[in-house]
Every structure is written in structure tokens, then in C-alpha cells.
Amino acid sequence: MTDTLLEIDRLSVDYETARGDLKALRDISFDVRKGEIVGIVGESGCGKSTLISSILRLTAPNTRFRQGEVRFKGEDLLQLPERKMRDLRGADISIVFQDPMQTHNPVLSIGQQMLDIQHRSKASKADKRARAAQMLGAVGIPDPEARLAQFPHEFSGGMRQRIAIAMALMSEPDLLIADEPTTALDATLEVQIIERLQELQQEFDCAILFISHHLGVIAELCDRVVVMYAGAVIESGDVREIFHDPKHPYTRRLIDCDPGHIKERARVLPTIPGEVPDLANLPGGCIFRDRCDQAMPRCAAEVPPLAQLKEGHHAACWLNHKEAAE
Amino acid sequence: MLLYALRRFGLALLILIVAVTVMFLMIRAVPGDPVQIMLGPRATPELQARLTAELALDQPVWKQLVIFYGNLLQGDLGIDVFSGRSVTDIVFQQLPHTLWLILGSIIWSATLGIGLGAYAAAHPNTLIDRVTAAISVSFVAAPAFVVALLSLLVFAVHLQWFPAIGAGEGFWDRLNHLVLPAFAIGLSWVGYIARLVRASMLEVMGESHIRTARAFGINERRVVMVYALRIAILPVVTVIGVGMGFLLSSAVFAEIVFARPGLGKLVIDSITTRNYPIVMGSVLISTGLFVVSTALADLINAWLDPRARTAN
Numbered sequence: 001m002t003d004t005l006l007e008i009d010r011l012s013v014d015y016e017t018a019r020g021d022l023k024a025l026r027d028i029s030f031d032v033r034k035g036e037i038v039g040i041v042g043e044s045g046c047g048k049s050t051l052i053s054s055i056l057r058l059t060a061p062n063t064r065f066r067q068g069e070v071r072f073k074g075e076d077l078l079q080l081p082e083r084k085m086r087d088l089r090g091a092d093i094s095i096v097f098q099d100p101m102q103t104h105n106p107v108l109s110i111g112q113q114m115l116d117i118q119h120r121s122k123a124s125k126a127d128k129r130a131r132a133a134q135m136l137g138a139v140g141i142p143d144p145e146a147r148l149a150q151f152p153h154e155f156s157g158g159m160r161q162r163i164a165i166a167m168a169l170m171s172e173p174d175l176l177i178a179d180e181p182t183t184a185l186d187a188t189l190e191v192q193i194i195e196r197l198q199e200l201q202q203e204f205d206c207a208i209l210f211i212s213h214h215l216g217v218i219a220e221l222c223d224r225v226v227v228m229y230a231g232a233v234i235e236s237g238d239v240r241e242i243f244h245d246p247k248h249p250y251t252r253r254l255i256d257c258d259p260g261h262i263k264e265r266a267r268v269l270p271t272i273p274g275e276v277p278d279l280a281n282l283p284g285g286c287i288f289r290d291r292c293d294q295a296m297p298r299c300a301a302e303v304p305p306l307a308q309l310k311e312g313h314h315a316a317c318w319l320n321h322k323e324a325a326e
Numbered sequence: 327m328l329l330y331a332l333r334r335f336g337l338a339l340l341i342l343i344v345a346v347t348v349m350f351l352m353i354r355a356v357p358g359d360p361v362q363i364m365l366g367p368r369a370t371p372e373l374q375a376r377l378t379a380e381l382a383l384d385q386p387v388w389k390q391l392v393i394f395y396g397n398l399l400q401g402d403l404g405i406d407v408f409s410g411r412s413v414t415d416i417v418f419q420q421l422p423h424t425l426w427l428i429l430g431s432i433i434w435s436a437t438l439g440i441g442l443g444a445y446a447a448a449h450p451n452t453l454i455d456r457v458t459a460a461i462s463v464s465f466v467a468a469p470a471f472v473v474a475l476l477s478l479l480v481f482a483v484h485l486q487w488f489p490a491i492g493a494g495e496g497f498w499d500r501l502n503h504l505v506l507p508a509f510a511i512g513l514s515w516v517g518y519i520a521r522l523v524r525a526s527m528l529e530v531m532g533e534s535h536i537r538t539a540r541a542f543g544i545n546e547r548r549v550v551m552v553y554a555l556r557i558a559i560l561p562v563v564t565v566i567g568v569g570m571g572f573l574l575s576s577a578v579f580a581e582i583v584f585a586r587p588g589l590g591k592l593v594i595d596s597i598t599t600r601n602y603p604i605v606m607g608s609v610l611i612s613t614g615l616f617v618v619s620t621a622l623a624d625l626i627n628a629w630l631d632p633r634a635r636t637a638n
Binding site: 056058086087088089090091094095097099102103104105106107108109116117119120151153154164167 | 533534535537538539540541542543544545548552553556557630631632633636
């Protein structure tokens with residue numbers, strides 16, 4: 001038995017639509033080990049959200065799991081009955097969502113919501129309240145006891161996100177999924193939240209699956225990175241490897257486009273030209289081909305496999321194969 | 327909350343004053359000498375002069391208004407010209423009939439409407455949802471007076487399940503008399519409320535906080551009944567508050583068709599006879615009812631939704 005906590009194994013997910021099946025995720029494989037922070041990077045629409053809702057099985061009704069497994073502690077979540085799945089949610093696996101302004105129920109007090117999510121605990125109401133206040137204190141909300149009576153709209157965005165983190169960590173989960181937790185916040189708050197998350201991760205010793213399109217944050221926080229493009233993993237590996245020696249043209253372009261990496265003053269920020277391909281009507285071959293300036297005839301003919309280049313570094317690009325040079 | 331309630335009722339009072347003043351001026355603008363119409367062509371000039379003085383119709387309009395408000399503050403709505411009875415008495419004698427009719431209609435239509443709507447929203451695009459939609463739309467499309475006449479014909483005349491006319495005596499008899507009129511004016515509300523609840527519920531169920539609640543494994547019934555319905559119900563409360571006004575006007579039909587005593591019938595009768603004091607009195611009470619019900623709806627919303635309480 002390894003110390004692997006979550007294994008996504010060849011997962012493919014479609015959305016049934018009027019235009020035909022939208023291939024939202026294709027053949028996704030990666031894993032998260034105990035106590036590790038794994039980052040997932042990619043543009044909007046690359047399937048990050050589908051991936052996390054698939055892990056929690058909180059998917060839209062038109063979602064179809066076509067193949068693959070989502071193993072958590074060795075058990076395939078896609079096969080679990082709904083009741084057992086619900087036992088995991090908010091207990092072993094918790095999640096912090098993207099938009100802190102929308103994430104809490106607007107008509108229930110924070111205290112009420114924090115009591116509700118302790119529905120599995122047998123503790124008395126007073127104990128649960130104390131626990132809620134303690135968690136608010138742990139994420140740096142001043143005067144937590146009094147603030148339990150307040151409603152979400154009485155908190156700022158940064159505070160609401162910290163409350164969301166407090167709620168997610170309250171059950172001391174093994175896996176915390178953070179879905180772009182800082183995207184909706186301004187830069188100074190982002191740093192605070194990230195630092196707080198790091199501290200809490202040490203304290204609670206949970207693994208974090210951190211989804212972001214902010215490369216700086218990923219580099220700061222994560223041990224490993226998975227780069228996604230149009231519903232597929234195109235590169236994954238150790239965070240230092242990926243940032244210093246990216247092996248996929250998309251990853252390289254993504255790093256070039258990160259404002260933190262731009263050295264010279266420019267009037268126009270660099271972008272990756274072209275658009276993400278239509279997921280309902282995928283072209284054959286490499287999905288990045290149309291936007292890639294190094295595309296070769298082979299890229300149109302065959303899908304490049306996610307190949308291991310060295311220990312802990314995978315990429316899906318024909319450029320990394322010997323034949324490319326010839 | 328208390329501050330909000332005070333402010334809301336202050337506003338209600340202001341609306342009431344404006345509405346009553348406008349009504350007062352409008353009724354004065356109707357052509358024809360009211361005294362002549364009230365007393366008929368054969369009345370003596372002395373009698374006409376006495377009534378004119380009694381109703382203060384010889385005074386300028388602003389002075390009439392001042393007198394009217396002066397009396398109103400003492401709970402005096404004037405004297406009915408024909409019977410000589412106090413208008414306040416007459417109006418408050420009729421008021422309960424209308425009030426029960428409206429409450430009865432709202433209660434059954436809201437209960438059924440919210441139930442249907444929530445059920446349809448929980449099973450969107452299923453057969454049940456479609457059937458509910460078809461029923462709702464046809465209910466909305468049925469005018470109250472048509473439903474009143476048809477139900478009178480079918481349930482009172484042919485089947486003889488319910489009494490056709492009057493308001494009845496004693497609790498059970500009154501309730502029995504209430505069934506058909508309340509059915510008639512409530513029917514279109516069932517459809518309306520069901521559509522509203524369904525739309526509102528579907529919108530709320532798609533919001534992120536519902537996903538959060540589910541992500542914490544909170545059981546689905548609590549998610550629907552507490553986390554979603556409490557928000558989805560807000561527009562429905564507002565609509566019901568405003569709907570009291572519409573029900574007041576549909577009550578007029580029901581009261582005429584079923585020959586029920588009530589405010590609506592009183593107003594119609596007194597307008598045709600130009601009985602100013604009664605018209606003013608009943609309009610005042612109806613307006614008051616409407617203003618109070620909308621204010622109550624806002625208060626209920628403020629109680630359900632903390633955001634409304636603190637808004638400016």
C-alpha cells in the first residue's frame with residue numbers, strides 16, 4: 001500500500017448536449033499523495049471544474065462518465081452508492097469554491113451554516129458552536145464568537161473566503177479541494193489566503209488539490225503541477241521541473257504569458273493566439289496543434305501520448321520523442 | 327428589524343394618505359350634482375340644501391378635505407344618507423365577509439401553488455413538470471368571473487354540493503358558503519404562484535451556495551426545504567402581498583355572482599346610487615387593506631432575508 005490518497009485513472013467525462021457529446025475530460029490520469037499539494041493549471045474551459053465536480057460527484061444531470069476511475073483511498077468513487085458518497089463530502093473530502101461572494105447561503109447566519117455542516121458530529125449544540133468559533137479564530141477572523149451571529153453579506157470577500165476555508169477544514173479532511181480560491185480576490189488578499197492555507201495545511205496535515213490559472217500561486221504553493229488543456233492532461237510533474245524545463249509548447253507559452261514572468265516593458269501583454277478547439281467536434285491528432293508554432297505533420301495524424309520523460313515528469317508532445325529530430 | 331418595521335409602516339401611512347386624497351378628489355370630479363341624484367327629482371329645495379350642508383358640499387374642495395380628515399381621525403366616516411347609520415358601522419359589518427373570502431382564496435391557492443411549483447422544480451422537464459405547467463397556464467388564463475359563473479352552475483345548481491348564494495350563519499355554514507367563491511377567485515392564483523415558485527426555485531437551486539451545501543453532505547431534503555425554499559419564497563411573498571389588491575377586485579365579481587355580502591358589493595351598490603360617504607369609507611378600508619398587506623409582505627421578507635433588513 002502506497003501513500004497515494006487520490007488517483008484519477010484514465011477518466012473520461014462527456015456532457016450530453018443538443019449538439020452532441022461534449023468531451024469535457026479525456027483520459028485524465030494523475031494522483032495526489034497524502035499531505036501533498038498538487039496544482040492544476042489551465043485556461044478557463046479546460047475542464048478543471050468538471051474534474052472537481054466529478055471527484056465529488058456533484059455533476060450536472062447531463063454528465064456521463066465514459067471511462068476510468070476516481071479512486072480515493074483505493075475505493076472507486078464513481079461506483080459508490082449516493083449515500084456513501086454523501087458521507088465523504090465535507091468529511092474526508094472538503095472543497096473551497098471559487099467565488100466567496102456566492103458560496104454561503106445568504107439568508108442563514110454563518111453560525112447556523114457552520115452548525116449545519118457538523119451534522120455528523122454527536123457533540124452538543126454549544127460544543128459545535130464553540131468548535132465553529134475556534135475554526136473562525138484559526139483562519140484569523142477577529143472576535144469569532146460574536147461574528148457567528150452575522151450573515152454572509154456582513155463580511156468582506158476576503159473574510160468570506162477565510163470562512164469558507166474554516167468550514168472546509170472543520171472536519172479535518174484528508175483531501176481539500178481548492179477551486180481557484182483566490183481568483184475573485186485582490187492581490188494582497190491572495191497572498192494572505194495562500195499563506196494561511198499553507199499554515200493550515202501544515203497544521204491539519206491534509207492533501208490539497210489546488211486549482212488555479214495563476215502560475216505564480218501554483219509555483220509558490222504546490223509540490224506538483226498538472227497542466228490541462230481542452231479537457232486533457234498535457235504535462236505533469238514536479239513544480240520546479242515544470243517551471244524550469246517545460247516539455248510541452250503549451251506549458252511554455254503559458255509561462256511566457258504569466259505577467260510575473262515578463263521582464264521587458266510591453267504595450268501588449270503576450271497571449272497564445274487561436275482558440276481552444278470545439279470539444280463537441282474534436283479534430284484528430286494533437287489538440288494543441290492549431291495554436292502550436294512547432295507543429296509537425298505527425299501532430300495532425302496521431303494523438304501524442306502522455307509519456308514519462310524522467311522520474312515524475314510527463315508530457316504529451318511529439319517534440320519529446322526521438323523521431324522528432326529526424 | 328424594529329427600525330425597518332417602523333420605517334416601512336411610516337411609508338405605508340404616507341401611501342395611504344396620498345391614495346385617499348386622490349380618491350377623494352376623483353370622486354368630487356364626477357359630473358352631476360350628487361345631492362340631486364341621491365334624493366331623486368322630487369326632493370324639495372330645502373331638503374337638498376340641508377343635505378348639501380350636512381355633507382359640506384357647499385364648501386370649497388380643500389375645506390371638504392380638511393373636514394374629511396378631521397372626522398377620519400376620530401374614526402368617523404360620515405353618515406349613510408339613506409339609512410342614517412354610521413358608515414363606519416356599515417363598512418366594518420361588510421369587511422369580515424370580504425376578508426375571509428380573500429384569506430380563504432390566498433391560503434388554498436398559495437398552499438397548492440407552492441406545493442405544485444416546488445414539486446415541478448424538483449423534477450424539471452419530467453412528465454409531471456409538463457402536466458403541472460399545462461395546468462398552471464390554463465388556471466392563469468381562466469378569468470375569475472367565468473370560473474365563478476361556471477362553478478356556480480356546476481357545483482351549486484347541478485351537483486348541489488355547495489350553496490349558491492349568501493354568506494351563511496355560524497362557522498361551518500360560512501365555510502361551506504366560502505368554498506365556491508374562494509375557489510373561483512383563487513384558481514388563477516394557483517397557476518400563477520406555481521409558475522413563480524418553479525422559476526424561482528430552479529434559479530436558486532442553480533446558485534453556488536446550494537452546491538456548497540451539497541458539498542458538505544447536508545441531506546437533500548434540508549438543502550431543498552431550508553437552503554433553497556427560504557430564498558425562493560421571497561418573490562412569492564411579495565407577489566401575494568400585492569395580490570391582495572387584485573383579489574379585492576376579483577372579490578367584487580365573486581360577491582356579485584354569489585350574492586355575497588362584502589366590500590365589493592357595497593362599493594358597486596353605493597357608486598350607482600352616488601352614496602359618497604359609503605364609497606369613500608369602503609375605498610378607504612380597501613386601500614388600507616392593500617397598503618397593510620404589502621407592508622406585511624415586506625416585513626415577512628425582511629424577517630426571512632437579512633439582506634433586506636440592512637439595505638439602506
